[in-house]
Amino acid sequence: MRVEKPRIAITAGDPAGIGPEIAAASARDPRVLAVCDPIVYAAPDLQRFPPGILSGEAGRAAYDTIVRAVDDARHGRVEGIATAPVNKEAFRLAGLPWSGHTDLLGHLTGAPHVAMMFHSAALRVVLATVHIALAQVSQALTQPSLEATIDLTARELPRYGVAHPRVAVAGLNPHAGEHGLFGHEEETVIAPAIAACRGRGIVVSGPFSGDTVFLRAHRGEFDVVVACYHDQGLIPVKLLAFGEAVNVTLGLPIVRTSVDHGTAFDIASAESMIAAVLLAARLSSRQV
Secondary structure, three states, X not given: OOOOOOEEEEXXXXXXXXXXXXXXXXXXXXXXXXXXXXXXXXOOXXXXXXXXXXXXXXXXXXXXXXXXXXXXXXXXXXXXXXXXXXXXXXXXXXXXXXXXXXXXXXXXXXXXXXXXXXXXXXXXXXXXXXXXXXXXXXXXXXXXXXXXXHHXXXXXXXXXXXXXXXXXXXXXXHHHHOOOOOOOHHHHXXXXXXXXXXXXXXXXXXXXXXXXXXXXXXXOOOOEEEEOOHHHHHHHHHHHHOOOOEEEEEOOOOOEEEOOOOXXXXXXXXXXXXXXXXXXXXXXXXXX
């Protein structure tokens, strides 16, 4: 019996950025063609968008492309989506309320809770909060939201070859608060969330000091780290695996992967895009 390769939508992202270039390059890469049938989704009039010029029109075009790909994924016309980067400021200039792919995809699919995971051979990191100001993290980091992220992480990791995930949670403050000396979020929010999840049978521990927990995971002590905020989690991932890590949205009813960088108006490399398409193909085929 002939087994058909999955169809993977590759969205071109912001048309003024690197997206159209890396989308096209990944679609013709032999490694990609060996495992899936890639379909590029891009604005029909790319010449209207000068490279490197930020605009609301470019943000709207990127949004429209994502909507088309999501609709096709939800109706079974493609088996997964790999997205080139969008520009968050271009989204704002277009009057769009979403800060990027993660919250937009949650909205488009009606997913009750989504989370951003960066997946690589060197390290896996899930973000408890994403694109918000550092000053807002403490308020956004609530026990219910952290529990939901830990639950989601433990539930989804088996799809990535981790049958029994060992989840570590990073502390928010230096030294994980040092028993309240440097902050109270560990005692009032993070530790109670961990205890509640452990009571539901999840293998989760912490909160651990952010300056050592990623090293411990990299050395094999944990399968994934839940980070409290964007840069806490992304700095170690990009230090260890920049260009190889894949951004995955957990909690969606569709497969979605993406690059580990932004619109990159000034650089050009398709390797992360290729890695994203390859992972989307494996997830769509249930072979990770």
